[in-house]
Amino acid sequence: MADHSSDHSTRNDSATAYWQRQRCLIAGGTNGFGLVLAKTLSRYGATVMLLGRSADGVRNAIALCESVARTTTESPQQILGLTADLNQTGEGERVVAHCLQKLGGCDSFFFCIGQSSRSSILKIAPKEIRSSIEANLMTAVEITQAVADPVCRAHGHLVFISSLAGKFVTPAMGNYAIGKSSLAAFVEAVRLEAKPLGGHVLLVSPGPIARNTSREPTSSFNRYDGDVVECGLPESAKQPGGGASLRLLDATRLAQEVLLACEKQDPELVRPKKAMLLAGLIEWFPSWGRRILRQYTSGENRSTDDK
Numbered sequence: 001m002a003d004h005s006s007d008h009s010t011r012n013d014s015a016t017a018y019w020q021r022q023r024c025l026i027a028g029g030t031n032g033f034g035l036v037l038a039k040t041l042s043r044y045g046a047t048v049m050l051l052g053r054s055a056d057g058v059r060n061a062i063a064l065c066e067s068v069a070r071t072t073t074e075s076p077q078q079i080l081g082l083t084a085d086l087n088q089t090g091e092g093e094r095v096v097a098h099c100l101q102k103l104g105g106c107d108s109f110f111f112c113i114g115q116s117s118r119s120s121i122l123k124i125a126p127k128e129i130r131s132s133i134e135a136n137l138m139t140a141v142e143i144t145q146a147v148a149d150p151v152c153r154a155h156g157h158l159v160f161i162s163s164l165a166g167k168f169v170t171p172a173m174g175n176y177a178i179g180k181s182s183l184a185a186f187v188e189a190v191r192l193e194a195k196p197l198g199g200h201v202l203l204v205s206p207g208p209i210a211r212n213t214s215r216e217p218t219s220s221f222n223r224y225d226g227d228v229v230e231c232g233l234p235e236s237a238k239q240p241g242g243g244a245s246l247r248l249l250d251a252t253r254l255a256q257e258v259l260l261a262c263e264k265q266d267p268e269l270v271r272p273k274k275a276m277l278l279a280g281l282i283e284w285f286p287s288w289g290r291r292i293l294r295q296y297t298s299g300e301n302r303s304t305d306d307k
């Protein structure tokens with residue numbers, strides 16, 4: 001029988017060798033998937049600067065990352081944090097200046113901020129579309145412009161967590177798709193300019209990610225109730241992925257895959273993998289590909305599923 005535990009420790013050793021003492025800035029690292037990524041980097045010995053809006057959230061995330069770092073490293077590295085609202089002008093530059101001052105540089109940047117919603121695109125107020133672009137794209141712009149130069153000089157990674165909604169438009173998720181597909185276009189443009197300067201850019205497009213039900217506030221699970229009532233959408237639209245038929249992704253495994261994709265300098269990571277194939281099919285066979293997509297989102301194959 002294959003010895004999976006030795007495979008696991010070999011991967012941990014090589015990841016630790018790669019990430020140890022790398023200075024990582026994680027925007028949105030205080031909750032949800034960003035926090036899982038921060039804990040994984042802490043386990044691998046990276047020096048971590050976390051950023052979120054709530055001071056309590058920052059304190060709690062630092063404590064969680066420190067406890068992971070203590071259990072895996074003999075001389076734990078620095079885990080720092082700060083509060084900022086990246087929707088405010090000037091905050092992205094302030095965060096990066098703070099990071100450079102405290103850590104003496106920044107080797108890699110992880111952008112994990114995003115805001116999903118449920119809506120009917122023909123009924124929502126135009127200001128809701130503006131707000132999706134602000135939450136999913138504009139929060140990334142200033143901080144990326146400020147951090148790109150130090151990361152490229154360090155030959156490090158600029159990593160952006162998008163969503164399958166950046167690849168497909170599915171029922172009730174149109175407004176989120178507008179936000180995430182504009183983020184995806186921004187990331188491609190950053191890639192064109194960062195690569196010649198030595199920086200690696202990774203776009204991550206995951207489906208719905210499983211949440212830690214024992215630690216999450218209940219608001220995380222009822223986040224779409226108001227949207228669904230307001231737009232008269234079916235109850236299924238409240239489900240992760242708007243009720244699409246997809247298995248929830250394991251957050252820790254996804255974080256490990258993101259870090260491995262950095263080590264391999266991959267340009268993109270799409271999970272589940274079959275979604276990449278479907279995106280290609282839609283490009284080549286617009287009617288047939290959309291018919292298959294409809295099967296996944298109409299409930300015909302429903303099991304579980306995107307934020």
Ligand SMILES: NC(=O)c1ccc[n+]([C@@H]2O[C@H](COP(=O)([O-])OP(=O)(O)OC[C@H]3O[C@@H](n4cnc5c(N)ncnc54)[C@H](OP(=O)(O)O)[C@@H]3O)[C@@H](O)[C@H]2O)c1
Nearest residue numbers: 028030031032033052053054085086113114163208209307
């Ligand atoms: N959850 C999923 O199933 C899923 C699926 C596919 C893709 N994604 C994407 O993965 C990423 C993480 O999602 P999540 O659901 O795990 O996130 P989450 O639990 O909602 O956490 C978001 C994080 O971003 C911070 N944040 C939000 N707005 C901010 C702002 N304006 N300025 C600074 N910090 C801000 C939050 O800090 P505070 O808590 O202090 O506000 C928190 O640390 C997002 O890009 C999301 O679109 C998620």
